[in-house]
């Protein structure tokens with residue numbers, strides 16, 4: 368399911384792109400799940416667990432302007448069908464083995480005119496580890512480019528396994544660090560593209576300045592024997608079995 372060249376590329380550059388891996392009726396079906404979530408986001412009250420909304424000028428979240436659903440598998444369990452797509456997990460299994468969980472499920476609608484997802488960071492900063500046994504997976508359900516907020520990566524930045532200092536984003540969500548423009552590559556992809564990257568890879572995104580949305584999901588695969596304080600195995604939280612040996 369993964370060629371030797373792809374495995375080598377993942378080790379060298381820290382990411383792999385599978386253009387249009389999800390397509391046809393499946394892409395339509397999954398997109399309609401996200402359209403329903405965005406419609407719910409227009410009426411969900413601020414402060415509802417899992418749901419967060421883009422910050423307005425006054426530093427308050429804006430009702431209806433959905434930023435992210437964290438733990439989206441708890442809000443819409445059908446999301447796990449995507450995480451379990453054989454096209455995806457069989458590729459992950461080549462890199463991590465066949466005892467596999469997924470954790471930290473997220474949906475980013477990246478809505479037109481100001482939608483955001485993440486700035487430069489390493490996922491492992493949030494997980495309190497620098498293990499190379501966590502593989503992050505982002506899926507783009509619409510075409511992406513710099514205008515609607517595509518992914519950006521710093522190729523090879525995973526190799527040192529150093530975790531950079533991160534600081535809180537002023538007027539935004541989460542943490543960020545710095546990456547020089549010359550070290551950054553934009554990952555512009557067609558709808559249905561799956562991107563794998565090391566949880567040590569420096570990556571970020573552009574904000575959405577266009578009049579188009581950019582629906583995506585992000586989550587992380589790891590072998591069952593990797594313990595994470597925030598995502599214990601078999602605890603009923605946002606860590607789910609994918610494959611068992």
Ligand SMILES: O=C(O)CCC(=O)C(=O)O
Nearest residue numbers: 475484485505518572585
């Ligand atoms: O929004 C994206 O394109 C990527 C999201 C991501 O990498 C993350 O949640 O860490």
